[in-house]
Amino acid sequence: MxxxxxxxxxxxxxxxxxxxxxxxxxxxxxxxxxxxxxxxxxxxxxxxxxxxxxxxxxxxxxxxxxxxxxxxxxxxxxxxxxxxxxxxxxxxxxxxxxxxxxxxxxxxxxxxxxxxxxxxxxxxxxxxxxxxxxxxxxxxxxxxxxxxxxLRERGLLTQRRAFQADEGAREDFLRRLGVEPVAGALLISLFAYENAALGRWLQVLAAGPQRVQLLVPEGRILSSLQDWLGGPALQVGDTRQRGQLHIQVLPFIPQDQYDRLLWSCDFNAVRGEDSFIRAQWAGRPLLWHIYEQADHAHLEKLDAFLAFYKEGLSADAQVALVALWHAWNSNGPIGECWTQLLKSWPEQTTHAEDWCLERASQADxxxxxxxxxxxxx
Missing domain, CATH: 3.40.50 (Rossmann fold)
Incomplete structure (x- = not known):
């Protein structure tokens, strides 16, 4: 039996x-x-x-x-x-x-x-x-x-790489979510807890030299987004534009679809545990909003992960990565840190895939x- x-x-x-x-x-x-x-x-x-x-x-x-x-x-x-x-x-x-x-x-x-x-x-x-x-x-x-x-299902990385290699599959998936891809835009997903640092990051994205498309699944971060945008209360399906920044609110989607959203994006801001792990399997640069604990115990967990994750990056790329994550989790100057991270963007992208493959070599x-x-x- x-x-x-x-x-x-x-x-x-x-x-x-x-x-x-x-x-x-x-x-x-x-x-x-x-x-x-x-x-x-x-x-x-x-x-x-x-x-x-x-x-x-x-x-x-x-x-x-x-x-x-x-x-x-x-x-x-x-x-x-x-x-x-x-x-x-x-x-x-x-x-x-x-x-x-x-x-x-x-x-x-x-x-x-x-x-x-x-x-x-x-x-x-x-x-x-x-x-x-x-x-x-x-x-x-x-x-x-x-x-x-x-947690990692058999064949997950093979499915992910095939999806990312097929631009048509990515665009079809996004359109089924009601998203029209913005030509030439850096695509970012945002799933996080309420965060006072969000507005400073969005301001830099809006004023930057590159178009950015921000996809925000329904969740707790919407209140912080609303504070920065002002105006009518945000609803699922709403779109807003501020300068170079194009924002769209998505519905809360099932796990398999959320995986594909992470695979579709160039950068993923995630929270907690489940989305944090799934973002690592996406093989793309990420930003973790860790769940806050008493006496700042969560920051010790954050630094413990960063000590592992940053290995293999150049010294400057390590500094930029750690600064960004600390700013996001401690209400710091995240706009300035984002600008610094972009200077090592190709290296951060390659590193995310290497990290994913190394973790996948272990038992799930x-x-x-x-x-x-x-x-x-």
Missing amino acids: RATWDIFCSVVDNYGDIGVTWRLARQLVAEHGLAVRLWVDDPAAFVHLCPQADSRLLRQEQQGVEVCAWAADWHAVEPADVVIEAFACELPAVYIAAMAGREQKVLWLNLEYLSAEDWVEGCHGLPSMQSNGLSKFFFFPGFTSGSGGL LAEALVQFYLNWL
Whole structure:
């Protein structure tokens, strides 16, 4: 019989947590033939990622995954062979008790947030004994071979390179989103949290020597964009122009379409975890808006990633990259930093593809999870 997997997801930050777990669940089914239940405590958020889903249903099958509503009034179910507690969410007490009482042992995994910090490799795969006799193992996604890897479907890079090599496919995709490509423009996607630095960046783009087309999927950054533009409230489909800058608001789109948006653009500003990883697979220069944490702990995570990512760039290109990311995440002079980054643009572009290929040489997250289970057996 197929191994059964339960993935529990508590939606705490818009679509980041559900974005990661939904991708993982689909991949475990499609590529590893597993029986997967995805438990979601906010079905409405899931529908944004999977529009054909029905948020009113307690159980439904979508793309081979059994998607279940994780309600407060939990009804007892048979635990799976593998239980993934995504991003430190707390499993129902009744479910944990059933895990402890199950005749066949259960592998309990705490899937952690992504980090490039040094301590990750030392903690990855470690068990934590629980009072009920169960062991919970910490599983850390990461950028090195000593971590759990990154979400990446088989053939993803082959699909991406074929798409990017076909200008007609790119233009057709954009037009299906209602976007008419601006001739000769640098194409940028913007998906971020609210950011006070945005206006300074947009001002430089608007006054620059090159046309820029900015595509903004519906999300939290729209409030900051509205503050800079002024005028009527922005709606999906709206376009605005300021100097050389052409802006268009896009609808919130399913994950596969968002991947192609990233592939279509010359530069991608992304946020959180899911879009951050997908932008790296796009092989294009990127800008990460990391989720803010207390005591500026997020900046340590930002610098840990930059220490890896900047390797291979020239000294000037490294300085420009780090300055831009710090300005974006600390309300700094991002306009000036953007101007400096453009001076090393060809190098930044080549480096983004090289980084992508190097990360793709490692096992992906789904593969690493399955192998961990097999080793545990």
